[in-house]
Amino acid sequence: MNMMATLNLRAMVINDNGQAKTTSYAVAQAFGKRHSDVLRSIKNMKCSHSFRERNFALCFENNKLQNGKPRKFYQMTKDGWMFLVMGFNGEKADAIKEQFIDAFNWMANKLTEVFQSNWARYNKAVGYRDNRKQQVSCSARDMNNWKHEKNPLDHEIAKLEEALQPQLNLVGGK
Template sequence: MNMMANLNLRAMVTADDGEVKTTSYAVAEIFKKLHKNVIRDIEKLRCSDKFRKLNFELCFENNELQNGKPRKFYRMIKDGWMFLVMGFNGEKADLIKEQFIEAFNWMAEQLTQTFQSKWARYNLITTQYSNRKSHVSGCASSMSSWRWEKQPMENEIAQLEQELQPQLKFEDDK
């Protein structure tokens, strides 16, 4: 257990386009496996093409050690990670799985809190905007100051509306 206290599994998960992800590199590092073996394990998984497309993203990066030859790795979401590591066994593997799940859940909570914070700001600014607009429309002397307040508030409302919209990803049904 002492060895596990030194691992920072939260650093192994990231938020990417509002989704919590990790990489085949992180799996290799945490489970003390060769990266090429993790790649092999991913590619040997017996799952449907649909599950693979939804949960594993094949990526490439420049490999400085081999004259810039592209180096393959995978990004995966929580379900893909869980499907992959279910085959890893042993007491250490079980402990790592538990901590990794906690790290995924922690990152998901951070994303939720960010969304809720933006939602609260959106509600506040739209209420202020509406109140100020009502006040100004009945008060000709305030028209001058409203000219300077209106555009920044409208810009912030538009930006928050864009950030609060769900980002739908469409995939080919082929």
């Protein structure tokens, strides 16, 4: 069976607040492993506590098959994923690793494109606002028009500034 033909690894890499991530479910599916075996591999990794905290987030979801009993899984970064799958070997595993790396890089490029697009829109809006402000400041009759343009421009600029801010995920108020 050609597992690569049936998998879309790009769909297994998600955007989580601007960072490319995947899950232990995706790893199990891609490598043809039982999810419990992937969970055990994550649990048995010999990495530092800080690396584990940065790259593996323990999550839970309701298991509909067991009356809503929570089922755990991990969400992981590209670094976490790479650390986990380094031990997976064989020609098939190597091919899947390569495709997963391509999928992570594809998602990172998409996130960069969104950032650059927002940055370009931000610069255009700020430049336009500053030029219009200068133009209308000399003309009392244009001041009335400016009142209607200023608030939407300021609102768009504020939204873009928020989108361009880096997100800090602080755990436990540290």
